[in-house]
Amino acid sequence: MKKIKAVMVGQPNVGKSSIINAISGARLHVGNFAGVTVEKKEVEVKKDGWDIQIVDLPGIYSLNAYTPEEHVAKRYLLFEDYDVIINVVDANVLQRNLVFTLQLLDMRKPTILVVNMIDEVEEKGGSIDREKLSELLGVPVILTSAKERRGVDEILDRLIQIHGQKRCGCKIYYNEKIEEEIERLSKILLKSPHFTDYDQARFYVIRLLEKDEDIYKIVHDLPIFLELHEALGESMRRLCLEFDAEDVRDIFADERNALARSIVMQVMVLPQKETLTDKIDKVLIHPVFGLPIFLFFMWALFQITFEVGSIPMEYIDETITNFAAWLRGILPPGDFSSAITDGVIPAVGAILMFLPNILILFLGINLLEQTGYMARAAFLLDGFLKKFGLQGKAFIPLVSGFGCTVPAYMAARTLKNPKDRLITMLILGFMNCSARLPVYVLLIAAFFPTHNAGNVLFAIYIGGALLGLLVAKVLRMLLFKGEPEPFVMEMPPYRFPSLKALGMELWIKAKIFIKKAGTFIASAAMIIWFLSSYPKNEALVQSYQQRIEHAAPQERKELQNELQARLLEQSYLGQIGKAIEPVFSPLGFDWRLSVATLSGLAAKEIIVSTLATLYAVGEADEHSTTLISKLRENIDFKTAVALIVIIMIYSPCVAAMSTFYAEIPQWAWRAFYTIYPNVLAWILAFGVYNLLKFLGY
């Protein structure tokens, strides 16, 4: 079958996804763009004997790309192979969108302009003259409303119609002074045998005048580079002089803005003033009530996430435990069975248990984002978070961090500026996740008076959050010194979310989460299991088994626990614990606490069960009185406080760390992220330990 490949491109919030979803008979594929964690959506559809493939690029404001998503979209547009560009614009803000369209038309590729959300403009008494717009731009124009499924299928017809063309019939030219310089520079570029196409040369020259680094890198290796470079500098000087501007980029921006404004004036009857968004905004971002309303929404979101999300948790846990037991029954006993049923399944299960929480949280966040409220939240909080070198939108991942660090790292994707996102992700671990709660409960019960338990717990949570904000401030000052931290954000109008789009997003997120966490967790769990089960000491097991058989029934359990403890002590994990004991001994930790701390890297709750095993009390939870009394016998107060400090600050669990690694591709940052919380944790714990020692505890 004959194939057509098209790319769909447009500014954020123009409704590209809903158009994609509205194309009838389309099959959606979701993946990542090569080498980056930017989602790539593709649809395939058959029509009139054609195999049509449409790639949905991330939203992009301008070819002067800024965020990682924009760079992905831009590079795809410039350097990948495709037949047609489908440029989607929002009819409500046509002028701003057309500025980007004009940039795209510089490429002179076959292009279709899709003017979406036309229903919203018409509802308010506006209209757009499609024929006239098509004539002015020189490309086909389709008026669509994804909501009403209007015009969507015409996109495919047009696609088939124009895909064979070599170039678009675009007739947009800039001011003649600018065109003169473009002409002059294009001639130089065309001297190089690499360029035979005048349109491409013209486009590259425009991009060069706009200081596009990607294009600069390409021409840098051409033999005509020196000549071109010199001529480029002269052209820029001449243009700046002519237009009284500091930068040629400003000239192009003004030029396109003026063009777009005149086009809109010719083709559009502007709608009556929109009022609904104004009215809602009067309440939701009210200078006084805005913040309390926002806090209520957040409270509600987290209540629902953790209350409703915990209902299926038990069932999932039960199902997985049963599955492991069933599997143990049919697998031949031995190392393989043990590795699967004791190592992999419980670990993967522990992650799957968080799936309901994560899905609800994502649904909520998606809802906030799609309705347009997220931008308002960022608006309200930016002033406060700015003091710590963070951005308004960072609030969502930071609060998610109190639930679970894994979805919090993923929620940080809402931050488009890479630096803001990185700083936010680097401090997310300080927001105490819910998995640490059992450990705190155990330690507080063992070492603090009951009437103070609530206050201590509160202090731990607040302390973590404050420390996080302080660290953010320090990171901003030391590592991102002097770099601008712009906060220029579109506040989209309020919209009713599309249920189909919400469901689709959720499904995609769930799939990605299961795949990623599943693979990382499964391999990490294998390692932990291996370290704690090997080397096997058969002689020890046998000698204990003999003793157990001869022992009185009430002693059996004790011997069983003792065996477990000794096996763990001899395992690689125990050996590692002993090896790192010198590191932790200044904090008063013995090898058991060292191992427990290490095991917390697998998952924070594991600290409780590891302590139970190491102090030989067998199965135990955080309310176990035997464990509490054993801890009191073996650990003194200042060591316990040091342990709490360590748990508050050091690296989160492997699931979280894997998510961080998957989200942040730079090795330097991965290394920094892996090391600094542990160093900081040790230093602070050491300080607290010695302070308490000095105070005589």
Place this chain on the structure above:
Amino acid sequence: MNVTDMKIGDQAIIKRVRAQEPVKSRLFAMGIAKGNRIKLLDHTLKKQTWEVEVDGTRVALRDEEAKGIEVEP
């Protein structure tokens, strides 16, 4: 005068945009460019964050960026 001198509800025409790249391109992409009509919609209690409307687009800005937008009533 610039945007921070406007009152909520005021409208003006943008005369000049003073900003560093990449913020400048960002402002342009949002429609904050010479000759366009700008309206001040809101600011937070301490005037740290500002909301303006340019040709139907609402944009949130910080104090620093808002100060760089010169306007004329």
